[in-house]
Amino acid sequence: MRILPLSADGLADPTLRDFTRLTDVALRRLLEPEGGLYLAESTKVIERAIRAGHRPRAVLTRAEWLPQLEPLLEPFPDVPVHVGDDAVLEELTGFHLHRGALASMHRPDLPDPADLLRDARRVVIVEDVVDHTNVGAIFRSAAGLGVDAVLVTPRCADPLYRRSVRVSMGTVLQVPWTRLPEWRAAAPLLHDAGFTIAALALSDRAEDLDVLAADPPERLALVLGTEGDGLSRAALASADRHVRIPMAHGVDSLNVAAAAALAVWAVRPR
Numbered sequence: 001m002r003i004l005p006l007s008a009d010g011l012a013d014p015t016l017r018d019f020t021r022l023t024d025v026a027l028r029r030l031l032e033p034e035g036g037l038y039l040a041e042s043t044k045v046i047e048r049a050i051r052a053g054h055r056p057r058a059v060l061t062r063a064e065w066l067p068q069l070e071p072l073l074e075p076f077p078d079v080p081v082h083v084g085d086d087a088v089l090e091e092l093t094g095f096h097l098h099r100g101a102l103a104s105m106h107r108p109d110l111p112d113p114a115d116l117l118r119d120a121r122r123v124v125i126v127e128d129v130v131d132h133t134n135v136g137a138i139f140r141s142a143a144g145l146g147v148d149a150v151l152v153t154p155r156c157a158d159p160l161y162r163r164s165v166r167v168s169m170g171t172v173l174q175v176p177w178t179r180l181p182e183w184r185a186a187a188p189l190l191h192d193a194g195f196t197i198a199a200l201a202l203s204d205r206a207e208d209l210d211v212l213a214a215d216p217p218e219r220l221a222l223v224l225g226t227e228g229d230g231l232s233r234a235a236l237a238s239a240d241r242h243v244r245i246p247m248a249h250g251v252d253s254l255n256v257a258a259a260a261a262l263a264v265w266a267v268r269p270r
Contacts, residue, residue, distance in 0.1 A: 001073050006084030015080050018104035019060050019093050036107045038160035042099035043068045048170035054105045058082065060089060061101035069101060107160060110178040113151060117193040120148035121219055121269055125180065127153045127235050128226040129256055135159055136167030137257035138224070143171035145264045150177040187238035190221050199223040199239035200259055201231050202252060206242040213266040222263050224256050
């Protein structure tokens with residue numbers, strides 16, 4: 001490791017630019033995909049990122065976490081590891097770094113959707129979900145419940161945004177994922193790969209999830225919509241089946257992340 005001590009008068013160091021202005025959500029959302037980096041928060045997430053084949057660019061940490069980071073960063077001797085106390089780290093990042101370390105990672109190229117679909121049996125499609133916490137929670141359920149791939153639409157929040165990665169406990173680095181094209185191209189792509197598209201929606205033609213779960217298709221794509229408006233007209237029109245989760249006490253729906261976990265478990269391959 002190339003350890004560089006931090007001080008309050010050294011925050012202008014150009015190697016620290018990856019970690020500045022982290023509280024500006026709009027800026028990070030705009031720059032991270034095009035800038036070729038994402039941020040991995042905590043030693044556990046950094047470890048999962050490296051195991052996934054992602055390369056670190058720089059690390060920010062407190063001194064007590066260096067023993068955990070050293071074996072992880074051994075293959076990357078030229079990566080700068082900036083070490084500072086809580087006050088300096090918070091001044092730099094804009095938040096309290098309580099999870100040990102923060103690493104800027106080189107963003108991998110996204111795979112072609114057709115490659116992910118080729119051998120998959122269960123996939124989750126996340127349409128236009130903009131809350132990073134929900135995106136991360138969906139990935140965590142997908143990983144834990146055996147989903148083969150997650151596909152996100154062009155306007156969905158970035159799964160590699162810092163909060164998404166943190167909430168997912170790093171599982172966005174384990175579950176294969178990529179971005180789909182618009183539905184006019186995405187639906188034929190899924191159908192050509194043999195998938196039945198099932199949209200979770202409160203529509204007139206929706207069947208109970210129990211019906212789908214009793215005899216699920218061999219290859220199934222579950223589509224989940226944005227928090228406010230639900231699925232788009234294009235998504236509903238592209239779906240082969242509409243599915244609803246039966247509810248009680250006058251509640252019409254669940255949070256999208258909770259709905260994802262329930263639906264994925266119900267239709268898991270037996």
